[in-house]
Amino acid sequence: xxxxxxxxxxxxxxxxxxxxxxxxxxxxxxxxxxxxxxxxxxxxxxxxxxxxxxxxxxxxxxxxxxxxxxxxxxxxxxxxxxxxxxxxxxxxxxxxxxxxxxxxxxxxxxxxxxxxxxxxxxxxxxxxxxxxxxxxxxxxxxxxxxxxxxxxxxxxxxxxxxxxxxxxxxxxxxxxxxxxxxxxxxxxxxxxxxxxxxxxxxxxxxxxxxxxxxxxxxxx
Amino acid sequence: xxxxxxxxxxxxxxxxxxxxxxxxxxxxxxxxxxxxxxxxxxxxxxxxxxxxxxxxxxxxxxxxxxxxxxxxxxxxxxxxxxxxxxxxxxxxxxxxxxxxxxxxxxxxxxxxxxxxxxxxxxxxxxxxxxxxxxxxxxxxxxxxxxxxxxxxxxxxxxxxxxxxxxxxxxxxxxxxxxxxxxxxxxxxxxxxxxxxxxxxxxxxxxxxxxxxxxxxxxxxxxxxxxxxxxxxxxxxxxxxxxxxxxxxxxxxxxxxxxxxxxxxxxxxxxxxxxxxxxxxxxxxxxxxxxxxxxxxxxxxxxxxxxxxxxxxxxxxxxxxxxxxxxxxxxxxxxxxxxxxxxxxxxxxxxxxxxxxxxxxxxxxxxxxxxxxxxxxxxxxxxxxxxxxxxxxxxxxxxxxxxxxxxxxxxxxxxxxxxxxxxxxxxxxxxxxxxxxxxxxxxxxxxxxxxxxxxxxxxxxxxxxxxxxxxxxxxx
Numbered sequence: 001x002x003x004x005x006x007x008x009x010x011x012x013x014x015x016x017x018x019x020x021x022x023x024x025x026x027x028x029x030x031x032x033x034x035x036x037x038x039x040x041x042x043x044x045x046x047x048x049x050x051x052x053x054x055x056x057x058x059x060x061x062x063x064x065x066x067x068x069x070x071x072x073x074x075x076x077x078x079x080x081x082x083x084x085x086x087x088x089x090x091x092x093x094x095x096x097x098x099x100x101x102x103x104x105x106x107x108x109x110x111x112x113x114x115x116x117x118x119x120x121x122x123x124x125x126x127x128x129x130x131x132x133x134x135x136x137x138x139x140x141x142x143x144x145x146x147x148x149x150x151x152x153x154x155x156x157x158x159x160x161x162x163x164x165x166x167x168x169x170x171x172x173x174x175x176x177x178x179x180x181x182x183x184x185x186x187x188x189x190x191x192x193x194x195x196x197x198x199x200x201x202x203x204x205x206x207x208x209x210x211x212x213x214x215x216x217x218x219x220x
Numbered sequence: 221x222x223x224x225x226x227x228x229x230x231x232x233x234x235x236x237x238x239x240x241x242x243x244x245x246x247x248x249x250x251x252x253x254x255x256x257x258x259x260x261x262x263x264x265x266x267x268x269x270x271x272x273x274x275x276x277x278x279x280x281x282x283x284x285x286x287x288x289x290x291x292x293x294x295x296x297x298x299x300x301x302x303x304x305x306x307x308x309x310x311x312x313x314x315x316x317x318x319x320x321x322x323x324x325x326x327x328x329x330x331x332x333x334x335x336x337x338x339x340x341x342x343x344x345x346x347x348x349x350x351x352x353x354x355x356x357x358x359x360x361x362x363x364x365x366x367x368x369x370x371x372x373x374x375x376x377x378x379x380x381x382x383x384x385x386x387x388x389x390x391x392x393x394x395x396x397x398x399x400x401x402x403x404x405x406x407x408x409x410x411x412x413x414x415x416x417x418x419x420x421x422x423x424x425x426x427x428x429x430x431x432x433x434x435x436x437x438x439x440x441x442x443x444x445x446x447x448x449x450x451x452x453x454x455x456x457x458x459x460x461x462x463x464x465x466x467x468x469x470x471x472x473x474x475x476x477x478x479x480x481x482x483x484x485x486x487x488x489x490x491x492x493x494x495x496x497x498x499x500x501x502x503x504x505x506x507x508x509x510x511x512x513x514x515x516x517x518x519x520x521x522x523x524x525x526x527x528x529x530x531x532x533x534x535x536x537x538x539x540x541x542x543x544x545x546x547x548x549x550x551x552x553x554x555x556x557x558x559x560x561x562x563x564x565x566x567x568x569x570x571x572x573x574x575x576x577x578x579x580x581x582x583x584x585x586x587x588x589x590x591x592x593x594x595x596x597x598x599x600x601x602x603x604x605x606x607x608x609x610x611x612x613x614x615x616x617x618x619x620x621x622x623x624x625x626x627x628x629x630x631x632x633x634x635x636x637x638x639x640x641x642x643x644x645x646x647x648x649x650x651x652x653x654x655x656x657x658x659x660x661x662x663x664x665x666x667x668x669x670x671x672x673x674x675x676x677x678x679x680x681x682x683x684x685x686x687x688x689x690x691x692x693x694x695x
Contacts, residue, residue, distance in 0.1 A: 056672075057672055057674060058629070058693070059628075059629050059674055059676075059693030059694075059695050060674065060695070061695050062695065063628050063629065063695045064628050064694075064695030065695075067628070079578060085629075087629040087630060087631060087632070087693070088597075088609070088629065088630040088631075088632060089597060089628065089629065089630075090609065090626050090627050090628055090629060090630045090692060091597040091598060091599040091609045091618070091620065092599050092608070092609070092620055092622055092624070092626035093625075093626045093627060093628045094597070094628070095599065095618075095619070095620045096620075096623075096625070096626070097628075100617075101596060101597055101598060101616075101617070101618050102596065102615050102616060102617035102618070103615075104596060104597060105582070105594060105595070105596060105614045106594070106595050106596070106597060106611075107585070107589065107593065107594055108589075108592065108593055108594065108595055108611070109589045109590065109593035109594075112588060112589055112593065115588070116585050116588075116589060116594075119581065119584060119585060120581065120585075123577060123578075123581045125577055125578050125581060179672075179673075180672050180673035180674040180675075181673060182695075
């Protein structure tokens with residue numbers, strides 16, 4: 001083994017090491033949304049690492065953007081855990097997005113969401129874990145623990161902050177700001193550079209509205 | 221079919237049963253320990269550990285004397301209920317060697333092995349397997365066999381084996397009189413006659429023996445010789461596992477409680493194993509020292525099984541969440557079990573048992589979050605959106621024929637809002653339902669945008685209250 005190669009390997013072992021743009025991209029899973037895949041640095045949700053979502057208001061796509069991924073996981077019988085969501089995920093919407101509800105577990109005890117998420121991640125059994133830290137300030141240690149646990153989970157892991165929570169300094173792979181639209185702003189990317197790019201679908205999901213109109217007309 | 225004269229009985233004798241029973245729940249047993257009884261108003265040492273015996277403590281010694289000889293000695297009063305429970309455990313172990321088990325209180329069991337010894341390939345492998353198994357479970361035993369139950373019990377104390385009646389008679393005759401463990405009065409009377417061996421006693425004519433030493437001794441000797449049947453009560457493993465263990469000292473320390481749980485769970489695992497059952501739910505009751513209300517704990521398993529480490533982990537999680545109002549003096553375990561036992565299956569490729577790991581994870585989460593802290597979601601056929609979903613057990617599969625668009629987030633309860641802030645985009649969808657269960661409602665649902673551009677699911681209610689409400693968010 002040449003000295004160069006071993007140095008490269010050593011550097012690769014440190015995901016928290018800043019290496020400029022030359023760094024290799026992380027393995028990622030497709031988001032299932034073309035415009036998002038094209039815009040995200042790794043071409044999808046990073047695997048085995050944390051992705052932080054910062055919605056400006058609740059209901060800005062923190063679940064909607066994940067639905068294609070959750071549908072894919074649950075259809076492959078990989079469990080998905082939603083730990084401590086503030087609102088109730090609507091089962092009809094989940095089913096129509098293709099999520100198999102028998103592989104979806106919701107941790108309703110919001111105060112224990114971090115602990116529960118860590119257990120799920122450490123087991124390495126989950127297709128994806130989405131965690132809403134309990135209300136109040138979020139500690140740096142808590143997120144670091146999640147990051148360490150996420151490395152043992154094969155799928156993507158998401159931390160969704162509440163609109164009034166500010167994220168602690170962390171070692172997450174990706175930090176995305178969400179605003180209504182949905183509009184996605186990349187606040188931090190795996191290459192380590194803040195690119196501050198805004199992404200949004202070319203056209204809004206007209207399909208839903210179209211269906212709604214049809215239904216409304218049929219009711220009249 | 222073994223006929224009666226072909227019977228062979230194996231006696232298992234646990235010489236240290238009182239000592240083990242009194243000290244079974246201590247995480248650390250002191251080297252010098254003993255158990256004492258009450259005799260004519262005095263505390264008398266009944267049994268002492270080998271270290272204590274080396275230090276000069278002997279059974280029969282008054283406790284005060286023993287403490288003077290070995291000041292570091294710790295002695296506990298004899299605990300007959302714990303001994304009975306331990307004897308049950310011994311019988312359960314013996315049950316693995318034969319289906320005909322008899323308890324021989326206070327410290328032994330008998331089992332009929334004429335049939336089962338062939339299964340094990342002879343007497344020696346059977347005895348070795350049973351003794352090794354019991355030793356592993358913390359019950360060191362001595363074994364002896366004879367064609368007659370009463371003699372097998374006697375032989376177990378001395379490690380003698382006799383395959384037929386002739387050998388048994390010879391070995392019985394060779395025993396000293398003290399081997400019979402007669403009570404003091406009889407032993408003194410016999411010694412007064414100059415008798416010192418069983419052979420001498422057996423040579424005396426029966427009427428003479430009865431006149432001098434009472435008829436009970438004759439009956440006992442007839443049983444030993446096999447000329448009279450030994451009264452036996454067959455033992456069966458209990459149908460339901462229920463065990464109460466007392467802590468050596470009342471404690472609210474979870475480490476001490478977990479040690480006792482470990483003991484109890486080991487025994488439960490043994491019971492499940494012998495009965496080929498799998499655990500579904502474990503009920504634990506903690507008894508408080510101050511006699512206050514009992515504290516119930518419950519651990520359910522998503523998949524029937526028995527994994528001691530996993531159960532202990534679940535109990536530890538339960539204890540962590542528990543504020544004990546007073547020290548606990550005893551724990552009681554009751555097992556709910558099922559005969560549908562599926563042995564764990566290992567994954568063909570990765571080698572680890574993935575199929576069992578997910579239920580195990582759910583159990584662990586439930587142990588800390590509570591049954592209601594972890595759920596799955598399911599739609600429910602009802603037109604009223606707040607009744608069109610419910611929390612279910614994780615893993616409940618469901619389907620939904622409802623094609624109407626519904627929001628990704630539902631508010632726990634509809635929240636009043638102002639019409640001015642909304643820009644209606646679509647609707648209305650009239651929902652009028654619930655006259656049958658007196659939760660009648662009449663609403664028009666709309667998809668609307670708020671000032672921030674979020675898509676909301678709002679409704680205008682006409683009945684029972686008039687107004688605009690947000691019910692969900694299209695994410």
